[in-house]
Amino acid sequence: MSMKIYDMVTERIINQLEKGIVPWRRPWKIGTAVNWKTQKSYRGINTLLLEPGEYASFKQVTEAGGKVKKGEKGHIVVFWTWLEKEDENGEMTKIPYLRYYTVFEVSKQCEGLQSKRNEQSFKHDLIEEAERICEGYKNAPLVRFSSGRAFYVPAQDYISVPPICDYEKPEEYYSTLFHEHMHSTGHSNRLNRQGITEIAAFGSETYSKEELVAEIGAAMLCSFAGIDNSTIDNSVAYIGGWLRKLRSDNKMIIQAAGQAQKGVDHILGVKFDEGG
Structure with a gap:
C-alpha cells in the first residue's frame, strides 16, 4: 500500500511542476489548506498535495449534515501510523507505516456546509x-x-x-x-x-x-x-x-x-x- 501512496504523491507533485508551479515555494501564510472540522492546517507533504481551502472527509461531511456533490473526486491526504511487528528475536517492535484517506474541498465539492475560516490578514507598510x-x-x-x-x-x-x-x-x-x-x-x-x-x-x-x-x-x-x-x-x-x-x-x-x-x-x- 505504501508504494501506491508514494506513486500517487509523486505524480501529483510532478503534475504541478510540469504546469510551472513549484509547490513548496509558499512564503505566504494566508490561503493554506486546512481541515474544515478542526481548522488546523495540513502539514508536511499534504501542503503540496492540496490547493488552498477547507477540506473534510466523506464521514465528516455527512455527519455535519452535508453531502459531497455527485461526480466529485476526492484529494488524498497522507499520514504516518505505527504497526507492531515481531522481529527475529521474537520481540515486538513498532515500524512506521504510511496511510492515506480522501478529503473534499468544502466550498467547491460539497453542499450544506458553511465555511469556518476566519483568517486575519497581516498589515504592512509598502517598502x-x-x-x-x-x-x-x-x-x-x-x-x-x-x-x-x-x-x-x-x-x-x-x-x-x-x-x-x-x-x-x-x-x-x-x-x-x-x-x-x-x-x-x-x-x-x-x-x-x-x-x-x-x-x-x-x-x-x-x-x-x-x-x-x-x-x-x-x-x-x-x-x-x-x-x-x-x-x-x-x-x-x-x-x-x-x-x-x-x-x-x-x-x-x-x-x-x-x-x-x-x-x-x-x-x-x-x-x-x-x-x-
Whole structure:
C-alpha cells in the first residue's frame, strides 16, 4: 500500500511542476489548506498535495449534515501510523507505516456546509525602494493578486501573486513578486529567453535553469531594494532537491547567473552588454 501512496504523491507533485508551479515555494501564510472540522492546517507533504481551502472527509461531511456533490473526486491526504511487528528475536517492535484517506474541498465539492475560516490578514507598510523597482519596470506584465499561489503565464503575459497582506513579512511578498517578474523578462517581447519561450519538460536543463535564473534574479533585486531575503537558500531547498545536475554543473549556474543579471538590468532599465 505504501508504494501506491508514494506513486500517487509523486505524480501529483510532478503534475504541478510540469504546469510551472513549484509547490513548496509558499512564503505566504494566508490561503493554506486546512481541515474544515478542526481548522488546523495540513502539514508536511499534504501542503503540496492540496490547493488552498477547507477540506473534510466523506464521514465528516455527512455527519455535519452535508453531502459531497455527485461526480466529485476526492484529494488524498497522507499520514504516518505505527504497526507492531515481531522481529527475529521474537520481540515486538513498532515500524512506521504510511496511510492515506480522501478529503473534499468544502466550498467547491460539497453542499450544506458553511465555511469556518476566519483568517486575519497581516498589515504592512509598502517598502518604498521595492515599490520603486516594480514601478520602474517598463513594459511590465499585468500583475494580479490572488491568495494561495504565485505564477507567471507567458501566453497571456501576466503575473499572479498573493497580496502583501497574506505574508507575515513584507520582504517575502517582494521576493515572490520579484521571482515572477524575473520569469516575465524571458517573454519573446523582452529578452526572448528559452526557458520561457519554449515548452520545457520537468527535470530538463532548460526548465531547471529558468527556475535558477528567476531565483538568482529575485535575490539580486532584493539586494537592490535593501531588504533581507533567503532566495538563494530556498533555491537549494527546492531546486537542488529535484535537480542533482546543479550540484556538479558549475557552468550551468554561471550561465543562469548571467541571464539573471540581464533580466535584472531589464527590470531596472539598465543597458547590458549583449555579449556578456
